[in-house]
Each structure stands twice: as structure tokens, then as C-alpha cells.
Amino acid sequence: MKKLLLAASVATLLSTNVQADTLLGLYLGGQVWDAAAKGSFGEDDGQGNVVLQDFNLNDQQQTSFYAALEHPIPLIPNIKIASTTLDTDGITIIDEEFSFGGEVYPVGAEVETIFNLGYIDYTLYYEILDNDLMTLDVGITARDFDGDITVTDDLGLLSVSEETVAVVVPMVYASAIIGLPFTGFNVFAEGNIVAYDGSSIYDYQIGVSYAVLDNLAVDLDITLGYRSVKLDLEDLDDLYADMSFDGAYLGAVVHF
Numbered sequence: 001m002k003k004l005l006l007a008a009s010v011a012t013l014l015s016t017n018v019q020a021d022t023l024l025g026l027y028l029g030g031q032v033w034d035a036a037a038k039g040s041f042g043e044d045d046g047q048g049n050v051v052l053q054d055f056n057l058n059d060q061q062q063t064s065f066y067a068a069l070e071h072p073i074p075l076i077p078n079i080k081i082a083s084t085t086l087d088t089d090g091i092t093i094i095d096e097e098f099s100f101g102g103e104v105y106p107v108g109a110e111v112e113t114i115f116n117l118g119y120i121d122y123t124l125y126y127e128i129l130d131n132d133l134m135t136l137d138v139g140i141t142a143r144d145f146d147g148d149i150t151v152t153d154d155l156g157l158l159s160v161s162e163e164t165v166a167v168v169v170p171m172v173y174a175s176a177i178i179g180l181p182f183t184g185f186n187v188f189a190e191g192n193i194v195a196y197d198g199s200s201i202y203d204y205q206i207g208v209s210y211a212v213l214d215n216l217a218v219d220l221d222i223t224l225g226y227r228s229v230k231l232d233l234e235d236l237d238d239l240y241a242d243m244s245f246d247g248a249y250l251g252a253v254v255h256f
Helices: 002-016
Strands: 025-042 060-070 078-093 098-100 103-105 110-130 134-153 161-180 185-196 199-214 219-236 239-255
Touching (some): 025 078, 025 098, 060 239, 078 134, 103 134, 161 199, 185 219
Antiparallel strands (some): 025 239, 078 110, 098 103, 134 161, 161 185, 185 199, 199 219, 219 239
């Protein structure tokens, strides 16, 4: 009787996961992202006034890396951890009195910013579909922002102001992969999104991948795609911003 119960339990487990990995699957991926940065940021001057200043931000290459662990155990989500940089800088001439980091920059001052922000995503997700033709994942992400923004005048005559950002934001996560049979190519889309209290953040990417290596030991895919990150922030850890980072990227994914 015990053997019958054990066999029934195993059969139930296998039937529940016919579309999931039968063994632990480890994914390691990364990308170099040629991101065009634009937008403005600022803070409340303490009197309820917010001036967003455009700093003519420079385009820079950004990086992103991730690791994901998938398993066939029912109800327990898979996990993905990803790290992304959003670094840029820029120079502008103040056209309206601008407050930041406790300092006030007058009209006509030439100021420089160093925008050094990044985030780590902690994602728990479930595989809704997983077969040779299509994979569909949904879950939730805790996005841990961390970094600092520095503003100073170009000649160093005014005080340097700095604002530190350290906050965790919950987001909805979804990912889809569609296989193109007999070609080695896949098309994919992935994204995170959230909107609350006047703020909205989205981060999506679309692209195509090609299987360079595909065997029982390891898979290697090369990816080419487009990624966009939009930050529309209303008092996120004292930061107000309307910024975007968009551009093409090249990456790779290894699956063990």
C-alpha cells in the first residue's frame, strides 16, 4: 500500500510538471546595453515647489547580469536575481532656480551632474507554459534601487550637492519566449512594471536569440535586442524624476 501511495505521489508530481524542467536548471546571462539617456530630475525645495532640471545627459553603455534557478517542485516559485546599472552624466546652464541636495543653484549657473544609479531585482516567478514552442513566466519583483546623484557647478565655486537613493519598489514581472522550429532562433519579450502614488516605472526588453550550443550538458544562446527603462518618479526617497534609458543591446545566456 505504501508503495502504491509513493508511486501515485510521484506520478502526480510528474504530471503536474510535464511542461517544467525535470531537473534543476541554472541560467546565467548578461548584456551590454548601448543606452541613450534623456530626461530631468530634481527635488522639493521644502516649500512644495519642485523644479526638474534637464542636464543634457550623455549616452553611455550600461551593463546587466542575472542568474536564475528553475526547478520542478509545485507551488514553490523559481527565483531570478538581476543587476542593472543606470549611469550617466551631463552639463547644463540653469534656466530656473534649481534646488538639490540642500543647495540652491541660481539662474545662469553652469552645473554638472553625475547620475550613478543602479538596482538589483529579486524576482519570484512561476512557469505558466514551458515547451518547445512557447515559454511563459509571471511573477513579482522587488527592485532594490541604490546609488547617488551629484550636482556641482562646472568651476567648483558652488557647493557640491548629493542625493542618495536607497529604496525597494515592488513590481509585476512577465516573460515570454516563442521558439521558431528547426532554426535555432527564438523571439522573446520580458518586462517589469509598476504604478502607484503618482510614480510609474517600467523596464522592458524585446529581442531575438540564437542557440550557438545546444546539448545535454550546456546551452549557449546569443541575444540581440532593444531595452527601455522609464522612471517617472514622484518623491521616491526624496527624488523627483522624468527619465528614460533606451537602446540596443548584445548579450549571452548560458543554461546548465
